[in-house]
Amino acid sequence: MRVKKLGGVVLVLMVLITGSSDAATTGLIDGAELNERGTILKVRNVSVTWDACGFRSGGAILCGAVAEVTSGSCPEEHGGGLVLWDYDVNRTYPGTESTGPLELKVPQPTEYSVCLYVLREEIYGSLTANSSNLLAQAFVPAPRGATEGEALSFTRRALIKKFKARFKRGTKKKLRCIEQKPGEFRCAVRWKFRKSRFAGSVRVKGPAVAPKIVVSVARR
Numbered sequence: 001m002r003v004k005k006l007g008g009v010v011l012v013l014m015v016l017i018t019g020s021s022d023a024a025t026t027g028l029i030d031g032a033e034l035n036e037r038g039t040i041l042k043v044r045n046v047s048v049t050w051d052a053c054g055f056r057s058g059g060a061i062l063c064g065a066v067a068e069v070t071s072g073s074c075p076e077e078h079g080g081g082l083v084l085w086d087y088d089v090n091r092t093y094p095g096t097e098s099t100g101p102l103e104l105k106v107p108q109p110t111e112y113s114v115c116l117y118v119l120r121e122e123i124y125g126s127l128t129a130n131s132s133n134l135l136a137q138a139f140v141p142a143p144r145g146a147t148e149g150e151a152l153s154f155t156r157r158a159l160i161k162k163f164k165a166r167f168k169r170g171t172k173k174k175l176r177c178i179e180q181k182p183g184e185f186r187c188a189v190r191w192k193f194r195k196s197r198f199a200g201s202v203r204v205k206g207p208a209v210a211p212k213i214v215v216s217v218a219r220r
Helices: 148-163
Strands: 004-008 010-019 021-030 040-043 046-048 054-055 059-070 080-091 095-098 102-105 112-124 127-140 171-181 184-192 196-205 212-219
Touching: 021 112, 021 127, 021 171, 040 112, 046 059, 046 080, 046 112, 080 095, 080 102, 080 112, 148 171, 148 184, 148 196, 148 212
Parallel strands: none
Antiparallel strands: 004 010, 010 021, 021 046, 040 102, 046 095, 054 059, 059 080, 059 112, 112 127, 171 184, 184 196, 196 212
C-alpha cells in the first residue's frame, strides 16, 4: 500500500493482483469536517476508481465500496462504524464512482475518522471469496472547545440564569476557571447575597459555540 497526501486530501493507492494481471484501485476522501456544534459530519466528496472489476476466464470479480465513520483510527476491516456511503458489491466493469456532498449525524462532538473500504467478491465456478481492504482514510478533528475567557463568560451567564438577582446583586464574587483537559473547564465560584453565602463549581465542556454547562452551586 502506498500513501500520498495532497493538501487536505488523502489518497491511497492499493495494488490488487488477480490471476496473472495487475490492476489498481484508488480511493479519495475530500473535505471531511464537523459542523461547529460537532453534531453533523460533512464530506465534500468520496470517490473510488476500480480497474479490476469484470468477468474473467472461468469467473468474475464483483466490486463495491463502503465509507464508514468511526471514533479513533480506521480498523483494517469494515463493519465497525457508522455507514456514510454504501456501494453494493455488484459492479462488473471498471470505472469511477463519486458521491458528491455527504452528511451524517454523529453521536457526540469528538474527533472521528472517515474510512473508505474497497469490497470484492471473486467467483470462480462454485467457489466464492469475499474481501475488503482499507483504501483511504481522513481524520476529522473535534470542534474547537472554549477558552478560559469563554468559560468564565459561560459561567457568569449560567449563574445569572439560575440564581438571577441573587447572583447579579451579589457581592464578594470570586470565579476561577481551571482547564481539566483541552476545551473542558471546572470553574470554582463563590459569592455573598445579603446574609447568604453561595459556593460550588460550574463545569464547561464541548464545542465553544454550544458548550454543555453543569452548575453545582448551593447556599452555604
